[in-house]
Amino acid sequence: xxxCREVRPAVRKKILLFILLGWVLLxxxxxxxELRVYQGAQIAMYTIALASIVLLTGYSGxxxxxxxxxMAVGGYAAALTLNNLQTPIWFAFLMAIxxxxxxxxxxxxxxxxxxxxxxxxxxxALAVGxxxxxxxxxxxxxxxxxxxxxxxxxxxxxxxxxxYKWFFWISSVIALVALYITSNILSSRFGRTWRAVxxxxxxxELAGVNSSxxxxxxxxxxxALAGLAGAVFAMNISLVAPGAxxxxxxxxxxxxxxxxxxxSLPGVGFGALILVAIPEIADAIAGSLGSADKLNNYLPGxxxxxxxxxxxxxxxxxxxxxxxxxxxxxxxx
Amino acid sequence: xxxxxxxxxxxxxxxISALRNVTFSVEPGQLAAVIGSNGAGKTTLLRxxxxxxxxxxxxxxxxxxxxxxxxxxVLVRRGISHVSEGKSVIxxxxxxxxxxxxxxxRSNRTDTxxxxxxxxxxxxxxxxxxxxxxxxLSGGERQMLAIGRALVSRPKLLLLDxxxxxxxxxxxxxxxxxxxxxxxxxxxxxxxxxxxAMSALxxxxxxxxxxxxxxxxxxxxxxxxxxxxxRAAYLGY
Amino acid sequence: MQKVFExxxxxxxxxxxxxxxxxxIVLVWRSTxxxxxxxxxxAMASTYIGFEIASRSEIFWLGLVFAIVAxxxxxxxxxYFFMRVLFKHANSGPAAVVAPVIATLGLLGLIRxxxxxxxxxxxxxxxxxxxxxxxxxxxSTIPFSPLNVLIIVTTSIILIALAILFQKTNLGLALRAxxxxxxxxxxxGIRTARTRTIGWAIAGGVGxxxxxxxxxxxxxxxxxxxxxxxxxxxxxxxxxxxxxxGAVVGAFVLGIGLTFILNYVGTSLVxxxxxxxxxxxxxxxxxxxxxxxxxxxx
Numbered sequence: 001x002x003x004c005r006e007v008r009p010a011v012r013k014k015i016l017l018f019i020l021l022g023w024v025l026l027x028x029x030x031x032x033x034e035l036r037v038y039q040g041a042q043i044a045m046y047t048i049a050l051a052s053i054v055l056l057t058g059y060s061g062x063x064x065x066x067x068x069x070x071m072a073v074g075g076y077a078a079a080l081t082l083n084n085l086q087t088p089i090w091f092a093f094l095m096a097i098x099x100x101x102x103x104x105x106x107x108x109x110x111x112x113x114x115x116x117x118x119x120x121x122x123x124x125a126l127a128v129g130x131x132x133x134x135x136x137x138x139x140x141x142x143x144x145x146x147x148x149x150x151x152x153x154x155x156x157x158x159x160x161x162x163x164y165k166w167f168f169w170i171s172s173v174i175a176l177v178a179l180y181i182t183s184n185i186l187s188s189r190f191g192r193t194w195r196a197v198x199x200x201x202x203x204x205e206l207a208g209v210n211s212s213x214x215x216x217x218x219x220x221x222x223x224a225l226a227g228l229a230g231a232v233f234a235m236n237i238s239l240v241a242p243g244a245x246x247x248x249x250x251x252x253x254x255x256x257x258x259x260x261x262x263x264s265l266p267g268v269g270f271g272a273l274i275l276v277a278i279p280e281i282a283d284a285i286a287g288s289l290g291s292a293d294k295l296n297n298y299l300p301g302x303x304x305x306x307x308x309x310x311x312x313x314x315x316x317x318x319x320x321x322x323x324x325x326x327x328x329x330x331x332x333x
Numbered sequence: 334x335x336x337x338x339x340x341x342x343x344x345x346x347x348x349i350s351a352l353r354n355v356t357f358s359v360e361p362g363q364l365a366a367v368i369g370s371n372g373a374g375k376t377t378l379l380r381x382x383x384x385x386x387x388x389x390x391x392x393x394x395x396x397x398x399x400x401x402x403x404x405x406x407v408l409v410r411r412g413i414s415h416v417s418e419g420k421s422v423i424x425x426x427x428x429x430x431x432x433x434x435x436x437x438x439r440s441n442r443t444d445t446x447x448x449x450x451x452x453x454x455x456x457x458x459x460x461x462x463x464x465x466x467x468x469x470l471s472g473g474e475r476q477m478l479a480i481g482r483a484l485v486s487r488p489k490l491l492l493l494d495x496x497x498x499x500x501x502x503x504x505x506x507x508x509x510x511x512x513x514x515x516x517x518x519x520x521x522x523x524x525x526x527x528x529x530a531m532s533a534l535x536x537x538x539x540x541x542x543x544x545x546x547x548x549x550x551x552x553x554x555x556x557x558x559x560x561x562x563x564r565a566a567y568l569g570y
Numbered sequence: 571m572q573k574v575f576e577x578x579x580x581x582x583x584x585x586x587x588x589x590x591x592x593x594x595i596v597l598v599w600r601s602t603x604x605x606x607x608x609x610x611x612x613a614m615a616s617t618y619i620g621f622e623i624a625s626r627s628e629i630f631w632l633g634l635v636f637a638i639v640a641x642x643x644x645x646x647x648x649x650y651f652f653m654r655v656l657f658k659h660a661n662s663g664p665a666a667v668v669a670p671v672i673a674t675l676g677l678l679g680l681i682r683x684x685x686x687x688x689x690x691x692x693x694x695x696x697x698x699x700x701x702x703x704x705x706x707x708x709x710s711t712i713p714f715s716p717l718n719v720l721i722i723v724t725t726s727i728i729l730i731a732l733a734i735l736f737q738k739t740n741l742g743l744a745l746r747a748x749x750x751x752x753x754x755x756x757x758x759g760i761r762t763a764r765t766r767t768i769g770w771a772i773a774g775g776v777g778x779x780x781x782x783x784x785x786x787x788x789x790x791x792x793x794x795x796x797x798x799x800x801x802x803x804x805x806x807x808x809x810x811x812x813x814x815x816g817a818v819v820g821a822f823v824l825g826i827g828l829t830f831i832l833n834y835v836g837t838s839l840v841x842x843x844x845x846x847x848x849x850x851x852x853x854x855x856x857x858x859x860x861x862x863x864x865x866x867x868x
Binding site (some may be wrong): 063065110113114116117118120121122124125126128129132133136247248251254255258293295297298299301302304305306308309312313316 | 599604605607655656669671672673675676677678679680682683684686687690691792796797799800803804807811839841842844845848849852853
Binding site (some may be wrong): 383384385404405406409410414415416417421422423425426430433434435437438482486 | 740743744746747750751753754755756757758759760761
């Protein structure tokens with residue numbers, strides 16, 4: 001009971017923080033134009049996706065490129081549920097979470113014995129082959145994919161309330177709830193155990209931890225998050241197609257996570273912001289350089305790769321750590 | 334001086350100091366036994382002398398030239414060979430390949446072949462097993478191979494890290510006999526790091542005793558053996 | 571019966587290309603303890619350079635030579651300028667374990683973007699150096715063509731040359747020693763850093779050959795070699811990432827196996843088949859079929 005009383009103020013503070021965030025987003029959503037609202041929805045989506053990587057790679061230490069594939073699983077599950085079973089939207093999202101959690105558990109079981117390059121290589125294989133797999137099964141809609149239409153915003157919000165604003169609201173709420181839950185999971189004993197296994201698996205085992213089971217658990221939860229992000233993504237672009245979940249997406253996620261500080265949940269907002277900003281920056285540069293097709297296709301990838309390399313070399317634990325070191329030096333003087 | 338001169342050498346592993354102000358010297362052609370218990374810093378000393386580790390302060394000279402801060406391959410070409418402790422043999426290679434390894438840095442194949450022939454003469458058991466994979470050798474044979482490989486580079490200064498480690502008592506005797514024999518025959522200067530203090534001091538000219546990173550005693554080997562306080566502390570009786 | 575025979579032949583041809591790729595992967599892994607995902611990018615960039623030369627001179631072999639040289643230079647360059655910087659900087663914190671992997675992935679993306687910006691994404695094709703018409707035996711034509719023969723012969727020559735290099739030369743010995751036991755090699759007087767760069771150069775050159783050969787009858791695009799990387803990786807895993815012989819054996823096993831799936835089931839399941847093999851090997855015999863019993867740690 002004593003512990004509860006100690007913990008409660010911290011929990012209450014967190015809830016208040018999230019509510020405050022939600023309120024701020026609400027106000028922002030009202031003030032900005034369509035494009036920004038859409039981008040806001042995408043940022044919310046990326047925060048969920050990046051959170052999945054922070055959990056899997058930052059906390060549990062497993063480098064996986066399969067989260068893009070898990071996003072696809074979530075997207076397809078949501079679309080198929082919505083289109084074939086005519087369920088309410090929230091049920092479609094729930095199916096996305098469940099389906100990707102199941103796939104994540106399967107992938108995690110195979111991956112539990114792997115580490116480092118084996119895991120990365122296997123998930124890379126998955127990411128590369130995903131479009132091929134998706135093209136195989138006709139009920140997945142092949143290359144053009146399936147439509148995912150969540151419908152119009154409720155009438156009581158009035159005429160001014162656009163479709164994209166509706167998306168923004170839904171994605172933000174989902175993101176806030178998902179991040180809150182994830183934050184709790186990470187600061188719970190699960191989070192501590194993952195970090196212990198990541199740091200020294202042998203020592204953790206000797207302390208009684210079943211590291212395989214922990215790793216599989218990490219994969220499952222991470223995939224569930226990714227699947228949710230995938231469903232939100234599908235909602236935002238109203239479509240689920242293999243091309244949307246390409247290898248480039250997995251790369252972008254890893255980049256965003258490294259920039260966020262690979263084991264720092266608060267950083268995902270920053271990472272998501274950058275991921276959404278890159279295509280815009282790339283467009284601007286491409287525009288001033290003449291807008292060739294080549295530029296449009298490959299410039300974003302170039303920027304993402306350069307960012308990834310620079311951040312892995314110079315800020316491997318996120319810019320937050322570099323800042324801390326800088327402040328430390330100043331203090332020491 | 335044309336031997337080994339170590340002066341105020343200090344080495345640390347990050348924030349932890351491993352060696353502090355270590356000073357000793359070895360005349361050319363002499364064998365110095367460096368004695369101490371586990372963790373005393375003996376291995377760190379050799380690793381610093383052979384270029385695997387950087388010192389934080391002090392200097393060390395061989396034949397009048399500074400040796401600290403140089404890469405291992407530079408020092409090998411100057412005639413310094415380090416036989417590291419434990420696994421100094423590459424098990425995936427054959428005995429012959431392990432020996433040839435000691436001479437790759439030389440551009441002259443003939444020299445290397447001649448050196449290998451000399452090593453085989455010193456260690457005939459190796460000669461019998463040239464084509465075998467090194468992991469089929471016994472502990473004592475592996476140690477011979479490790480020393481043999483170092484000899485292929487025709488060193489003037491030989492750094493030996495606990496050659497007796499993990500070997501049966503009879504084999505240990507043989508190893509020390511061999512070391513004594515070859516250093517006289519080849520005129521080598523040797524730094525012999527050992528936990529097996531007695532056997533090491535018996536074949537040594539001088540001794541250096543290190544405890545927790547500092548030199549606590551040094552001098553003629555025979556004096557160290559006969560000093561009762563040191564015997565009690567380090568030789569156990 | 572004839573179909574089995576044909577399938578095995580084609581499998582050998584496909585497998586030999588995978589062998590080059592998996593060998594390159596294992597070579598780099600053994601010497602640096604890093605799986606260099608950027609090798610796909612290096613192979614791709616080398617192949618584009620080979621393509622430029624081949625299409626201008628209309629001589630495939632000239633293009634191949636340039637691809638090898640480009641691959642070797644790229645490989646050496648990546649090790650010298652990239653990997654060394656990486657290991658110096660990223661060596662602490664939770665990211666230290668994952669940093670090299672992520673960095674090579676970033677490099678793959680970087681090379682791909684640069685290639686895309688330079689040549690664009692449209693499919694290019696390289697004039698094949700040999701006929702792709704199947705041989706006629708008696709009355710029937712089998713799908714095995716002079717090009718396939720050429721591929722097998724070329725890769726065999728390279729594999730034999732590499733075997734000679736590694737087993738019979740001083741350089742090969744230095745490469746092996748630096749990979750198995752870098753510290754002992756250093757103490758023996760070998761300049762391990764330089765040796766490692768040479769290893770990367772060799773791996774890069776080999777990757778260039780693989781890229782050119784696989785493209786000879788296919789289209790070239792910034793993404794066309796991804797599958798080669800994946801199958802090369804799977805082959806290396808089958809053979810146990812530690813063994814060069816294993817890499818080659820694993821590649822042939824994979825090549826023949828996948829061709830069987832291709833001929834008897836259909837194109838659709840080829841990738842899934844390969845992926846399943848990977849998962850199966852990792853679950854059942856993680857050390858690969860040629861393992862000596864060493865633990866599979868990164």
